[in-house]
Amino acid sequence: MPADSFYSLQDKVAIITGAARGIGAAIAERLLRAGARVVFADIDEREAQRTVAELEAGGKRSLVVAVDVTQRVQTEAMARQVVERFGTIDILVNNAGIAGPNKPLVEVSEEEWDGVCDINLKGVFLCCQAVLPVMLKNRYGRIVNIASIAGKEGNPNLTPYSATKAGVICLTKALAKEVCTQGIYVNCLTPAVIETPILKQVTQQQIDYMTSRIPMGRVGKPAEVAALVHFLASDDCSFTNGACVDISGGRATY
Numbered sequence: 203m204p205a206d207s208f209y210s211l212q213d214k215v216a217i218i219t220g221a222a223r224g225i226g227a228a229i230a231e232r233l234l235r236a237g238a239r240v241v242f243a244d245i246d247e248r249e250a251q252r253t254v255a256e257l258e259a260g261g262k263r264s265l266v267v268a269v270d271v272t273q274r275v276q277t278e279a280m281a282r283q284v285v286e287r288f289g290t291i292d293i294l295v296n297n298a299g300i301a302g303p304n305k306p307l308v309e310v311s312e313e314e315w316d317g318v319c320d321i322n323l324k325g326v327f328l329c330c331q332a333v334l335p336v337m338l339k340n341r342y343g344r345i346v347n348i349a350s351i352a353g354k355e356g357n358p359n360l361t362p363y364s365a366t367k368a369g370v371i372c373l374t375k376a377l378a379k380e381v382c383t384q385g386i387y388v389n390c391l392t393p394a395v396i397e398t399p400i401l402k403q404v405t406q407q408q409i410d411y412m413t414s415r416i417p418m419g420r421v422g423k424p425a426e427v428a429a430l431v432h433f434l435a436s437d438d439c440s441f442t443n444g445a446c447v448d449i450s451g452g453r454a455t456y
């Protein structure tokens with residue numbers, strides 16, 4: 203591989219859920235700069251349009267798709283729309299997610315529990331199912347799931363969130379074993395606190411607790427997560443499969 207094509211995503215087609223802002227927008231920017239055609243798949247279409255306008259004036263290599271990842275009809279329509287526009291799907295980054303209720307488990311309602319599970323876990327399942335027929339046909343694919351350090355260690359007062367992220371880690375490992383002989387590699391990341399609008403969903407006390415557990419003594423930046431996704435989405439990721447890669451400033455050490 204020539205040095206100038208290390209990590210190149212030239213002409214690859216990447217769907218990023220939750221790309222309107224935060225970590226998803228940073229991943230979209232990074233993959234665009236690496237040459238990919240990028241689908242900004244988000245429930246907030248207006249914010250996704252605004253982000254595309256900022257990142258890629260003209261937007262020729264970008265496509266905004268309004269999608270609620272909890273709705274099968276919409277995830278299937280998303281996959282069809284992407285194939286119609288770009289001809290294929292090479293990369294899926296399952297990034298859309300919410301923090302959910304930030305309170306003791308005894309106070310969490312059944313509706314709140316279901317809501318977090320639907321977006322954070324079922325959404326990953328539905329998006330994988332929507333794109334896999336294309337990837338299996340091509341015998342090529344890279345799927346990157348954004349889990350969380352909460353899914354490895356558990357954060358108090360974020361039990362539904364922590365449980366769904368543990369689910370994403372194991373979905374990653376199981377699916378990775380299923381499809382890797384067909385050229386599709388599936389990996390996930392476990393970020394610690396990253397500075398994005400999701401932090402508005404939790405209390406300052408919760409943020410302070412989570413940040414205090416990071417040995418590097420600071421929160422992470424969306425671009426730092428995007429750099430790791432870039433590798434996992436590329437052809438250079440050729441022997442990493444079913445991995446759960448930490449990006450936690452040293453909070454998780456194994």
Ligand SMILES: NC(=O)c1ccc[n+]([C@@H]2O[C@H](COP(=O)([O-])OP(=O)(O)OC[C@H]3O[C@@H](n4cnc5c(N)ncnc54)[C@H](O)[C@@H]3O)[C@@H](O)[C@H]2O)c1
Pocket residue numbers: 219220221222223224225226243244245246269270271272297298299300301321348349350351392393394395396397398399400401
């Ligand atoms: N920021 C952190 O500290 C942190 C840490 C670990 C893991 N993560 C994970 O990273 C991912 C991105 O988080 P973020 O911090 O950028 O959050 P964010 O709130 O800034 O962005 C989330 C995006 O997802 C979209 N979204 C929400 N529900 C959706 C749905 N049903 N269908 C489609 N899109 C939907 C939102 O519109 C938004 O654009 C999440 O899965 C989150 O759990 C974040």
